Amino acid sequence: MKAVECIVKGKGDIGPYHQDCLASGICGSHINKTDFIQALSARIRALQWNPYSRRPLISDIRNDCLIVQDGIELCCLSKALGKSWIKVAMPEKVLAKWLARGTGDLDNVVARSLRKSFYNPIDHPAYRKAKIARRDSIRLDRIRQFLGPIGPGLCGLDIGCNMGYTSHHLQRQSFRMTGIDYDANHLAVAKALDATYGLDVRFQNCYFRQFQADQPFDIVVALTVLYHMFFRQEEQNIPECGRMDKIGALAKLDAMTRHALIWESGPDPQLEIDFIRSNSGLSDYYSLGPTQGTGKKRQLGVFLRPDTSFSDYLKKRHASNFAGRWDGGS
Ligand SMILES: C[S@@+](CC[C@H](N)C(=O)[O-])C[C@H]1O[C@@H](n2cnc3c(N)ncnc32)[C@H](O)[C@@H]1O
Structure with missing residues (x-):
């Protein structure tokens, strides 16, 4: 592509x-x-x-x-x-x-919640004309192109997965995916789409701060969500999990990310990049270029741990492309 x-x-x-x-x-x-x-x-x-x-x-x-x-x-x-x-x-x-991929669960969720629009596209002809906030899939294309053919045997976590768009696509690339979001309505759509697509992403309705996992994930995806988590929700007192400041939230994210954090910014990319690189082990940053959120300018990129075989593989893969897009040391 x-x-x-x-x-x-x-x-x-x-x-x-x-x-x-x-x-x-x-x-x-x-x-x-x-x-x-x-x-x-x-x-x-x-x-x-x-x-x-x-x-x-x-x-x-x-x-x-x-x-x-x-x-x-x-x-x-x-x-x-x-x-x-x-x-x-x-x-x-x-x-x-193709036609046997039913939308019964999804139709019920949509009817129950009176939903009129979706954040991402639905890959089914019955929803081809649905109102979509982010129609393009440029982010998926860039992520896929960056990662290459890896996927089988690896696991991923999608934080703030919304209706599961990225989780579903990465599962199609053979990653074992888990998606979390605190919004139960979005997750209901994500789970219904699991049934439509015949996929089995593990979706969990929780805040990132509540989420527990036994093992770190090979890749963690956080698209236009860290800004909310680090800089907007910091002061919120979420009853089930108490308060966790942004340093605590980043430490948890760091511990959960074995190799790569695939990230899309909020309105101030540099603020997030500096914060992540200086306060976690994910100190190498590779830009996947600018994106458009819901009409807003965003930045897509990947944070890696330096000197791992995973980051070496990715650096080699993109050797001719790295000049000017790679920020590998403070
Ligand atoms: C702007 S949307 C982005 C959705 C998706 N990541 C994408 O880019 O296609 C942000 C999503 O993150 C979820 N969210 C925000 N803060 C969260 C948190 N602390 N824990 C889990 N989910 C969160 C919201 O409910 C919303 O679905």
Whole structure:
């Protein structure tokens, strides 16, 4: 996706995609990076001239993931051009599987709570026209591109998961996910979507300060929530868990994060970056670029522990891209 976006926008680095293709055998080692980029660019430009001549072909649905047999480049191109839905071709038995993903639980939750809109998109045709606060999935694309093909065997925690959008997507990438949010209405939607998607994210209705876990998580995701936790809720006296100042909350976050904290800021990114880097072991910071919240400017990035095999892997993966985006020491 990122590679297609680079071609469409004429900027960015296709290197990590070339590496993934080499590693997975999609392209042979005799194809160097320059030839690879040239061939890919030619195919994408040809599609741009005549994008919808042939619909992508879906051959199966596995664990709620559509398996694209042919036309993945057209899928990515459509997305890079800002489309959130496209027409595809699929055999009848696959269509039957797709339509069998029921929305009964979700319909009940929506009716009970008189909900008129959602924070994130719902990946089901019945909710294609629903009112959505954050429609784009740029954050997921960047996170996925940054992490690469890791996922199986790793676990993740999504703090302030709302309706579970990021948790569901990371579970599709094979992370074992836990999502927490203090808002029971949002969590009801998240749990109903587990049923629709056939996923099993463990959702828990609690404040971060109340949350207990036996083991740290390989990755922790905290998108537009730490600002609330550290700088807005600090003085709140939450009955079940008493008061915890922002240093205590960050210490707990630090202890729960084994490798990486994937983060999106509130209105003052630098305040949060400085606070996290100077008061926790997550002192390396890599920017994934600016984002738009609900109409507001935000910053997306990743905090890592220095000198671990995990951060070394990520640094190597993005070696050509790191200049100017990596802040690895105070
Ligand atoms: C702005 S929304 C972001 C939702 C989601 N992280 C995303 O970016 O798509 C913030 C969410 O964090 C939740 N939240 C805020 N403070 C929290 C806390 N201390 N513990 C758990 N959830 C919290 C809110 O209920 C809300 O669903």
